[in-house]
Amino acid sequence: MKPSGDDAVRSRGFILWFTGLSGAGKSTLSVEVGRRLVPRHSVDILDGDEIRNFLSRGLGFTRPDREENIRRIGFVARRLARHGIAVLSAAISPYRDSRDEVRRLAAEEGIPFLEVYMQASLEVLIRRDVKGLYKKALAGEIPHFTGISDPYEPPESPELLIRSDSESVDMSVARVLAVLEQRGLTAPAR
Secondary structure, X not given: OOOOOHHHHHHOOEEEEEEOOOOOOHHHHHXXXXXXXXXXXXXXXXXXXXXXXXXXXXXXXXXXXXXXXXXXXXXXXXXXHHOOOEEEEEOOOOOHHHHHHHHHHHHHOOOOEEEEEEEOOHHHHHHHOOOOHHHHHHOOOOOOOEOOOEOOOOOOOOOEEEEOOOOOHHHHHXXXXXXXXXXXXXXXXX
């Protein structure tokens, strides 16, 4: 028996892929969106830092290693989405080709994929940087730092552009949820 109505929406998995520079708010927004989705959908968050610790330990920050990291996240995201999970991935994923590959593989399996580009000015990112990574990267202490000594290729046509340096988290959450509802991927909040 197939689910119907809200149950059908609740049982359909999808991938919401948050991309952007370090400190742009990917983790913050994915957690808040996930918290708001939980009452109406099964949710799993694949955070880039956690994935690096558990699934991609041993990979460095060269282009091939970063691409492999994104392939692994994409693989796990597709596995979860196949089982009706709303997968929220929050990873820098600096290379357009890698993100496009994840999108293509999801599409081949009929899994909806939405890219959310978290954009903020470098000045704001440096101000927000509680770990001091940008300061170290600018001083040449961290090689292969995305946005400083390594490139970040912004999405050409993301489903959603979030200006996290000028938009509140609540406003951003509302915009993400509205897109999910418009596309029939989640039931409206009650």
